[in-house]
Amino acid sequence: MKHNAKDLILSTLLSVFAGLFVSGLLLLFLNKNPLIAYGKLFSFLFRDGYTFAEIFVKATPLIFTALAFAFTFKASLFNIGAQGQFYMGAVTVLAVSQLFGDRVSSLIALPIIFLSSFIAGGLWGAMVGYFKARFKANDFLVSMMSVYIALAFMNYLLRTVLIESKREYPQSDPIAEKLFMPVLVNGTRLHIGFILAVIIAILCWFLLYKTTIGYRVRVVGQNPVAARFAGISAGRVSILAFFISGGLAGLAGFTEVNGVQHMLVQGFNPSIGAEGIGIAILANANPIGIIFGSLLFGALKVGGSILGQTSGIPSSIIELMEGFVMIFVILSYYFRRKIELRRNIHSLMNRKSL
Amino acid sequence: MEFVKEFRNKGYAVVFISHKLQEVMHIADRIIVMRNGQISGILKKEDTNEKELSRLMIGKEIAPIEMTARKYKGTMLEVKDLTVFSKQGHKALNSISFNIEKGEILGIAGVSGNGQQELGETLSGLHEQINGKILLDDIQIESFTVRECIESGIGYVHADRHTAGLVLDMSLRENLLLKNSYNKNWSRKTVIDNNKLDTYSREIVENYSVKTSGIDSPMKGLSGGNQQKVVLGREVSIGEKLVIFDQPTRGLDLGAIEYVHRTILAERDKGKSILLISTELSEIFALSDRIAVLYNGRILKIMEKKDATTEEIGMLMAGITKEQTNEA
Numbered sequence: 001m002k003h004n005a006k007d008l009i010l011s012t013l014l015s016v017f018a019g020l021f022v023s024g025l026l027l028l029f030l031n032k033n034p035l036i037a038y039g040k041l042f043s044f045l046f047r048d049g050y051t052f053a054e055i056f057v058k059a060t061p062l063i064f065t066a067l068a069f070a071f072t073f074k075a076s077l078f079n080i081g082a083q084g085q086f087y088m089g090a091v092t093v094l095a096v097s098q099l100f101g102d103r104v105s106s107l108i109a110l111p112i113i114f115l116s117s118f119i120a121g122g123l124w125g126a127m128v129g130y131f132k133a134r135f136k137a138n139d140f141l142v143s144m145m146s147v148y149i150a151l152a153f154m155n156y157l158l159r160t161v162l163i164e165s166k167r168e169y170p171q172s173d174p175i176a177e178k179l180f181m182p183v184l185v186n187g188t189r190l191h192i193g194f195i196l197a198v199i200i201a202i203l204c205w206f207l208l209y210k211t212t213i214g215y216r217v218r219v220v221g222q223n224p225v226a227a228r229f230a231g232i233s234a235g236r237v238s239i240l241a242f243f244i245s246g247g248l249a250g251l252a253g254f255t256e257v258n259g260v261q262h263m264l265v266q267g268f269n270p271s272i273g274a275e276g277i278g279i280a281i282l283a284n285a286n287p288i289g290i291i292f293g294s295l296l297f298g299a300l301k302v303g304g305s306i307l308g309q310t311s312g313i314p315s316s317i318i319e320l321m322e323g324f325v326m327i328f329v330i331l332s333y334y335f336r337r338k339i340e341l342r343r344n345i346h347s348l349m350n351r352k353s354l
Numbered sequence: 355m356e357f358v359k360e361f362r363n364k365g366y367a368v369v370f371i372s373h374k375l376q377e378v379m380h381i382a383d384r385i386i387v388m389r390n391g392q393i394s395g396i397l398k399k400e401d402t403n404e405k406e407l408s409r410l411m412i413g414k415e416i417a418p419i420e421m422t423a424r425k426y427k428g429t430m431l432e433v434k435d436l437t438v439f440s441k442q443g444h445k446a447l448n449s450i451s452f453n454i455e456k457g458e459i460l461g462i463a464g465v466s467g468n469g470q471q472e473l474g475e476t477l478s479g480l481h482e483q484i485n486g487k488i489l490l491d492d493i494q495i496e497s498f499t500v501r502e503c504i505e506s507g508i509g510y511v512h513a514d515r516h517t518a519g520l521v522l523d524m525s526l527r528e529n530l531l532l533k534n535s536y537n538k539n540w541s542r543k544t545v546i547d548n549n550k551l552d553t554y555s556r557e558i559v560e561n562y563s564v565k566t567s568g569i570d571s572p573m574k575g576l577s578g579g580n581q582q583k584v585v586l587g588r589e590v591s592i593g594e595k596l597v598i599f600d601q602p603t604r605g606l607d608l609g610a611i612e613y614v615h616r617t618i619l620a621e622r623d624k625g626k627s628i629l630l631i632s633t634e635l636s637e638i639f640a641l642s643d644r645i646a647v648l649y650n651g652r653i654l655k656i657m658e659k660k661d662a663t664t665e666e667i668g669m670l671m672a673g674i675t676k677e678q679t680n681e682a
Contacts, residue, residue: 211544212535219532223521229480229512230533231500344574 007339008284011332015282016296019325023317032313040311041303051302053188057260059298061086061269063197063290064252065276067204068125070285071245072139074208076221077238081128081143082249083273084150085121089253091154092120094162094172094264097257102176109179110258114196117254118247124150125246126239133235139242147273158266170266181259193255198291200251205287207244217241249273271319278326281333297322355381373411373465375404375672387411390604390633408668411465422623424643426457430627431477431596436486436496438472446472448651449486454596454627459618461642461659462631463667466601469651470631471513474600477629478510479503491595504533509593511585513601513631519585522574526566527555529573530588558587562617579610586617597621600631615641635664635671649673 024034046052065082072079079085096116100109128146131137158170165173181191208214220227220237227234252272257264275297282296283289304318358381362368372378378385379399387395387410395410431454438447447469454460464470475481477488479500488496490506498506512518520529531551534540541547555569562583566576573581582602590597599618603611618641622628632638638645639659646656647670654670669675 210546210548212531212541212546213544215528215531215546216535218524219521219535222523223517225517226519226521226532229478229500229510229518231479231504231536347575 004336004340007336011336012282012329015328015332016325018328019321022324023321026317026320027313030313032311037307037311037313041300041307044303044306044310045299047306049185050188051306053185053190054302055295055298056194057189057191057298058301059291059294060191060194060197060255060259061252061272062275062279062294062297063201064248064255065272066279066283066290066294067201067276067287068245068249069277069280070283070287070290071204071208071217071248072241073280073285074214074221075217075237075241076224077129077132077241078140079125079128079143079242079245079249080140080277081125081146081150081273082245082252082276083270084143084147085125085246085249086252086256086269086272087147087150087154088124088246089117089121089250090257090264090268091157091162091253092250093117093254093257094175095157097175097179098162098173100176100179102178106178110181113179113258114251114254117250119250121250121253122243122247125249126243128246129239129242132238132242139238143242151267154264155266158264162264172264174263175258179258180262181255189260191255191259193259196251196255197294200248201287201291204248208287213240249276275322275326278322278329282326282329284333300325373467373672375407375669375674378407379404404669404672404674405665408665408672411668411671421619421641421643424455424457425623426455426625428456429453430456430458430491431629432487432489433477434487434489436476436488437484438469438476438481439483440472445651447476450648450651450653452646452653452656454629455643456627457622457625458643459622459628459630459641460656461638461645462629462648463635463638463645463671464633464648465671466633468648470600470633470648472651473648474510474512474598474629474631477503477596477598478508501536504592505537507592507594507596509589509591509597511582511589511597511599511602513604515582515585519589520573520581523572525570525572526559526564526576526584527551527569529584530555530558533588533592558584558591562587562613579606579613582606582610582614586614590617590621593621593626596627596629598629598631601633602630603632603634603637635667638667639664647671 020038024038027034027037044051045055065086068082068085069079093113093116096113124146128139128143131142132139155170158172162172164171181193184190184192184195208218216227216232216237219230219232220234224234256269261268279290279293279297283293300318300322304321305315307313308315308318358368358370370378370381382399385397385399385402385407386393387407389411433453434451435449436447436451437445437449440446452460462470462473472481476484479498479502484496486496487494490508493506495503495506516522521532531540531546540551552569558564559566559569564576564580564583566580573584576584602614602618606614618628618630630638630641642659644656644658645662645667647654647667649670650673654675
């Protein structure tokens with residue numbers, strides 16, 4: 001156990017370093033010194049309160065999409081479709097927010113909007129789980145393809161019923177101001193969505209490790225045969241896990257629409273689903289680790305975009321960096337498994353020889 | 355058969371694998387007897403007979419353990435005309451009938467792959483394609499789900515503890531929850547009652563003298579014998595009425611085997627019914643009150659242990675009934 005934790009921290013640091021190194025090579029082609037660029041990136045983060053708070057703003061939706069991937073991952077299921085479930089949540093909260101307008105007290109409206117995003121994302125996700133349970137459909141492929149349907153559905157609505165009153169751009173009217181999520185620190189965009197994300201992450205941990213529901217999810221993930229002999233239905237677990245997973249991604253729609261954008265724009269936040277997968281794997285699918293992983297990615301995003309604005313370094317470098325870090329993290333996961341396996345075999349051999 | 359012989363006569367080599375002794379005696383020139391992945395005899399056909407082969411197939415004999423007289427009356431399990439279809443659609447069990455009394459051990463002898471696994475699984479609710487009746491304590495259970503079977507007091511020690519009985523990456527205590535996760539006694543509004551689970555886990559570790567560094571240590575770190583003790587502890591407490599033991603000592607060392615045997619007898623003496631499935635005839639003889647022989651999905655014979663001989667059972671395991679031997 002101790003060994004595994006050490007492996008995890010070491011391999012994570014190594015993969016972040018490797019990602020920085022490879023994208024640093026690309027900086028060299030631009031005749032920029034990567035070390036100086038990275039130093040600047042780091043110092044930008046603490047430039048002012050607003051920028052520092054942005055890290056948490058960017059981390060919030062990532063926590064949700066990472067939790068979404070992690071939850072099904074515990075059941076050995078793959079939800080690659082958090083992006084789509086996020087869009088479904090976003091469309092739903094926008095529609096519900098427009099319905100409420102400023103007629104209803106935010107104390108009543110916000111909890112209902114919160115729930116609606118969870119249910120919308122959850123049902124879209126549960127569809128994948130149902131196809132898996134009923135037809136043995138490949139969860140990986142179905143969830144991945146469901147993203148494009150959700151995206152097209154959102155665009156369709158944004159060009160028809162949800163389009164702004166001017167009917168000019170494919171975006172919605174802003175939602176009523178009383179439905180904005182309360183801001184935590186004045187002068188920043190940091191809203192209570194971040195606190196909500198942290199609470200939900202802790203709840204996820206509790207659900208997975210302290211309740212029978214989470215226990216069954218993990219049993220199905222680790223040994224589906226034993227689950228069958230224990231009367232645990234893998235099908236039911238897959239529908240439930242995908243519902244919760246989709247719901248978590250849907251919540252990102254709530255925090256992004258009501259907390260940050262206050263409206264719906266075509267194709268916004270197009271990469272939080274993929275980043276969530278990277279973060280979840282970075283954190284070994286541990287809900288608490290996900291909070292920190294998301295903050296790391298949030299910091300990269302914030303520092304990177306300022307770097308792009310100020311140093312003439314294209315901000316796509318940052319996206320490349322994120323991408324490389326993610327790939328190295330995913331690779332490190334398999335290395336870790338191999339090291340662990342070898343260690344287990346070693347300890348078995350030692351015991352035999354005694 | 356004739357084709358195989360012709361093929362050989364042309365000068366080719368043939369490896370013919372079967373558990374049907376008659377076939378083997380008919381076709382082979384040389385015979386290798388295998389048991390538990392090891393060779394237990396290499397013989398020429400001319401120098402051997404079916405009796406010797408069956409003896410080699412069964413393996414060593416062990417002295418029977420002292421068994422107390424049965425104290426309980428009444429039938430616990432009644433199986434009537436049970437037919438079980440495998441996924442491929444053939445009959446894995448073919449209209450078998452038997453019963454087990456309270457406080458009785460029924461041993462199922464047979465070469466593995468003759469329907470033993472299906473029998474254990476069917477009594478635990480894992481097969482849906484079945485005909486016939488199963489009564490547990492006068493309640494019909496043939497349509498019960500796995501969960502209902504667990505709830506009605508059937509414990510099942512599966513032959514393959516690693517895949518069917520344990521989650522190796524989970525801790526000892528989490529493995530003890532495995533079949534009880536739906537049981538309301540173990541959780542309050544789905545929140546696992548950790549105090550209760552801890553107490554229960556410590557009890558199992560103590561009562562079954564499981565050697566482990568603690569109830570939170572991962573299952574895969576335990577030795578085979580200690581893993582089996584955990585499974586035993588769990589299934590015995592679930593199986594208040596019937597406990598099915600399928601190959602309970604496979605792959606264990608002698609000390610652990612003895613421990614398992616004593617546990618099985620202790621449960622019998624509490625008045626439970628025990629179905630003991632084993633390919634080790636010595637084990638069947640040591641522990642059973644009655645012995646049934648399963649061959650090709652059918653029960654060929656059920657006999658009291660005192661009336662049974664290893665020779666007869668060995669022949670039955672190979673599908674040879676007494677009438678056939680007399681004819682021959």
